[in-house]
Amino acid sequence: MNFILEATVKAVKHLYNTDIAAADINLQETRKEFEGQVTVVTFPFTKFSKKSPEQTGADVGTFLLDELVDVSGFNVVKGFLNISLADSYWIKQLYTEILPDSFAVAEPNGQKVMVEYSSPNTNKPLHLGHVRNNLLGFSVSEILAAAGYEVVKTNLVNDRGIHICKSMLAWQKFGEGETPESTGMKGDHLVGKYYVIFDKEYKKQIEELKAAGQTEDEAKKNAPLIKEAQSMLQQWEAGNEAVITLWKTMNNWVYTGFAETYKKLGVSFDKFYYESDTYLLGKDIVDEGLEKGVFFKKDDGSVWIDLTADGLDEKLVLRSDGTSVYMTQDMGTAQLKYNDYHMDKSIYVVGNEQDYHFKVLFTILNKLGKDGAAGLYHLSYGMVDLPSGKMKSREGTVVDADDLVNDMEQTAKDQTEAMGKVDGFTDDEKLQLYHTIGMGALKYFLLKVDPKKRLLFNPEESVDFQGHTGPFIQYTHARIRSVLSRAKITNAEITVKEIAAEERDVIAILTQFPAIIQTAAEGYSPAIIANYVYELAKVYNKFYHEKSILQAEDEEVKQFRLQLSSASGKVINKAMKLLGIEVPERM
């Protein structure tokens, strides 16, 4: 629609002798209830036109009508100039823009972006919260790649610390040599089981100590189990061979389990970082900060940064005993990542409970003048709540990721069978189909919502398969494929003279796709893609319902509609891919 903007700039210059920038013009889709397809908001022009909004709109509209062959008419409602574009324009769009393979393939923009997501702890299996994280991270990566970025997907695995020692210790004490092989349990679930056991036994000890007269705080500190776990962590840091071996064994169980879950979720990574490698980093940055005077040292030797001028607090960056804290590590890891990839942007997909941490981290890196600091972004997302309240791994009130995937597949199976739509599928194809539909429903459900908002998930109510859902869009695609399979389609350009409103609407929404990708990339928002592809499916369905394709008036019209359908199917497929969702040929 740039040509409208350019012509409007020209119109304003010609009519009112005023220079305006094309970017300042408010161009929007015309609302359904009015005639036209694009609308220029002309209120802002009244400042220099010195005329009423209506008159100003009419002036500009007349100019555009004279100037542009593709403009077939206009009307003015208040300060809104609604422009109708000729059928020939839309037909041309279909053949020159949408149908070519180059459609919505962005030129590489020469920028590199890193997306860090997932970042699990290795002491328990993934749950619904991680699912949101993984789907968001993967989808944002796909969107950025489609917008022209070179994308590096990374996973920073939190593989060390007291929480893993808890699982290790409980396994040592109560595990009786259980392994994933001996129990048939997924490795991450087995390790998670011992994390829960630790917590149960630990609580028992706390109660005993309290009964013996200790306060809650004392009991928590003095319980033998927690002391053992702490000493195990110290042994790990000291490099104790037995501890390290156990740690490696159990971590490997977890990794095998995670790999399976990642595969089911359809997410992947280009690079793994491990905290066991990075937890000591960052101390040289502390030195650097002290030299530059960004940090200061207190009498006890601890190092701090004063961010009160930035509306934040004083923050510790190094303990008095010289060991690192979370912030130290993250500064170091940020440096490591930058050294490895020299990316222009770095996105952290992390829950909103860490908003403050990342605000501080980014402020520090900027103050230190670090390369790439300007490109840091925290993609913060809300928690997933259950009707019963928060999910807590230790108390077992979580929606497990693997269970969830299985449930979704089961629901997809039930629904599909109830509709009797499995004729002609082999058993393998059925399983594949249930997976595609179930995951389509789940992914769409989680991604259509603005990441910032917290999400309520009710496991009692199955995720919908009708209406504003993934399967609705998948169904639209399957139906398009079905029609296309019943006719021979030519590649030739068809010379239809005029098109129906339903056809024009489909073309109009298709032309928006490249711009939608850019907007979604700028806002790191899969929800924008999700809502777009839903609109597209709806507009297509309306066309499909109103106009017969295979029984069209004549062969030309039939071919035109087939090509329009083919283009719609491709864009649906592509858009859904950006969400990490597959679309089936049949369902």
Next chain:
RNA sequence: GCACUUGUAGCUCAAUUGGAUAGAGCACCUGACUACGGAUCAGGAGGUUAGGGGUUCGACUCCCUUCAAGUGCACCA
């Protein structure tokens, strides 16, 4: 207590970043060519955009204020 985020139809979400009469889906009601695939389409009903004030041609959007919910304020990660 302080800081950040959120609050839109009974429920789940939109609203082109300040534009038109605030739109969809679910649920509820009514209809659709003897199905190019009905997981569809058309229609009805449902709103003081949490409350109040302000800014302007124009506010769900920006500012102030009150309320509600969530999260964060460790020499934990």
